[in-house]
Amino acid sequence: MSFQIPIGPQHPALKEPISLRMTVEGEVITDVDMRLGYNHRGMEKLAEEKSWLQNIYVTERICGICSHSHATCYVQGVEKLMELAPPRRGLYIRYLVAELERVHSHLLWLGVAGHEAGFDSFFMYTWRDREIVMDLLEMISGNRVHYAINTLGGVRRDIDEGQKAKILEGVATLRKRSEYYFYIGANEPSFVARIAGVGYLSKESAIALCAVGPVARASGVARDVRKDDPCAVYGELDFEVATADTCDVLGRVVVRVKELLESYKLIEQMVKGLPAGDIAVKAPRKAKPGEVVSRYEAPRGENIHYIKANGTDKPERLKVRAPTLANYPATVEMLRKGFIADIPLIFAAIDPCICCAERTVTLVAAGSGEESVVRMSDLRRQALARHQNAPVKRNAVWPL
């Protein structure tokens, strides 16, 4: 018997709204349909109306987890447009925060993966340890989520000796714990039984479907912007690109834990080798006309910002390609022929950040399923008409 089950837009496995329509036969998925557009926020349009400086804080709010990634990606691009050279100390602090953010994002993901597999103990432990890195970020920037440490031409806050010692101490604890989680994640029989061989994505299809980040690296594609196109400080630091060749969710767990260990290495190098000097240079108010593409390896994969300047103090166009969007085609491929039980794991394994990737809204009639394109003014007129004719709210009959 073949029938459809809707995963989303509202579902306990999803932290954000997306619609995955699974056609299943018994417990096996035969077809997958993915619908986006439940969480459009108009970020790109908003960016066109803000100044270069204000936009740092807009881009920071694209994502609540990799907030620094978007801000850094944007700032890198604008600095290139403005031909600014930030001082090395500023760059070190910027990428120090970036690596700390990667640590918190990966620890968060490990917990989510544990929860999706029903391994709540793993979830509780990783999230407890995530607090260590959250506290470090708060100490450095003053905030737990939106660090607001970037500015055009450098960073906004310096770090002192006491903070350095605390970072090293926190990282030492985290390294010990992460090694333990590595052991658990790769050896706990019931957990491994759930993730090994699940969500297979071959190396060829990973390349063909443009998978990015840990998803691509778990399929054996050693693709990392930090290594391939070393921006700013990464060329001076010693680290390796973590890969796995199992091509499944287990590989994605392994890659992320290995990346955690690499990030600790990077953090220690950056803290110990922090150069002296200023943390920022003064940025001009306007940028010369031109366009730039900025790439940055976010915790979830390659993040791309395209920025176009027209000589004013505002960008003419800002296009954001979040890593989650690049991983959707691969997700559909991974879900096919899987079990219902594997849906949350496979989907979570790309570390989806749905609102980052939303750029369009589709209007679908609830009854007929018909899609239509409507202008904003028409939509408003329809809404007003509907409200005028609608009965008083308490007597209303709400159709499902």
Add this chain to the structure above:
Amino acid sequence: MAVVRTLLYLVVYPGLLFLFVYSTFCEWFDRKVYARLQNRMGPTHTGRFGLLQPIADFFKLMAKEDIVPEAADKRLFSILPVVGLAVVATAGLLLPVWNFDLANPGLTSFSGDIIVVLYLLSLPTLILFLAAWASTNPFATIGGARVLTMFFGYEVPLFLAVLSPAILADSWRLAEIAAFYQAKPLLLLTNLLGFIVAVIAVQAKLERTPFDIPHAETEIVGGTFTEYSGKKLALFRLTFDIELVVSSGLLAAVFLGGFPGGAVVGFLHFVVKTLFVIFLLSLLRALTSRIRIDQVVSFAWKYLAPLAVLQLLVTILLKGLLS
């Protein structure tokens, strides 16, 4: 007088009221152990040490809006939680902790009561399946199918494991089995394998991690309970709590030497031994992740069932040696 006694027996001790209080205490214990193993506090606010939290949860759910879906089979949908509760509470009456009198088998302690307890503990599974089917929700339907699929996995190993000590004791009456092992405590060790199999099977029967597949929230929302809310959900939760007490009581009676020493000391034995079994179940719950439905069935038939058969073989050989 006899009527009043029977009523007290059914309603107060060891009937509904006692089972309610003790099962909520066991839920608290389970939650607390599970939380401490995960580096959390567990319930702390309601009552001392959060002891009243499960009771508060129960009453809160009782007061919540109770929705019956349009498409559901309304009569079946509404009556199943009550039937489930009645079935497990009846099973609770058969435990040898309140009818320890060996010479005088009464209505609740008779030859063959171990089979009746096992049967009554199997019924909730069918009730869950029917509940899922009656609610006509796709998630619930999948949950119901999973309930039954899992049932075929763990039920046979559980029966084999629980019945082999009875074969050694040469009795189908729980009180007599317990008395046999109280007389020869060393023989309990020969049933260790069966105990391990039974603990795992009971974990599956109670649908707790790693076997919480029928209501795996990240996969199929509420699973079997997707459409249940309010009073009915509260009763289902209570059913599971009482089932936890009864099945751990059954394991304690069969594998841990029962509850010797009359009403008071026997009751203490009951509390300590059931809590021990629940502790093992909580440990298992904290240490594992949910496995897939096909893995449950293959695990049950590849490992649990052969181990249970091995236990049966050991028991039969031992019985030949002893006689």
